[in-house]
Amino acid sequence: MPIAYIQEFPANGDTSTTNYDAVKERLNVEADRPDGMIIHTAGFTADGVFRIFDVWDSEEQHARFMSERLMPIVEDVMGASAGATRPHESTYKLHDVVTA
Numbered sequence: 897m898p899i900a901y902i903q904e905f906p907a908n909g910d911t912s913t914t915n916y917d918a919v920k921e922r923l924n925v926e927a928d929r930p931d932g933m934i935i936h937t938a939g940f941t942a943d944g945v946f947r948i949f950d951v952w953d954s955e956e957q958h959a960r961f962m963s964e965r966l967m968p969i970v971e972d973v974m975g976a977s978a979g980a981t982r983p984h985e986s987t988y989k990l991h992d993v994v995t996a
Contacts, residue, residue, distance in 0.1 A: 898990040899955050903983040907944030915973060922969045930965065932957025934993060951993060
């Protein structure tokens with residue numbers, strides 16, 4: 897069953913995307929798309945929260961991507977500060993997904 901995954905990093909006045917861009921470059925999802933990823937989006941809300949919104953084919957595929965691909969790169973890029981600011985995370989099952 898498809899799921900939505902949301903990460904929200906609190907507004908702290910820093911609107912730099914340097915860390916996100918470094919992680920994205922290393923992941924290279926355009927050339928090596930993760931199994932099960934339907935869509936990935938990232939951007940700032942009007943109140944300065946950096947939000948990531950993804951849709952995945954299944955929770956298992958998302959969890960595998962997080963543990964095997966994403967987190968090792970995040971830890972390498974961020975170093976000691978990788979867990980300093982924990983984002984708010986949520987997932988929910990989707991009833992319907994329509995793609996263009």
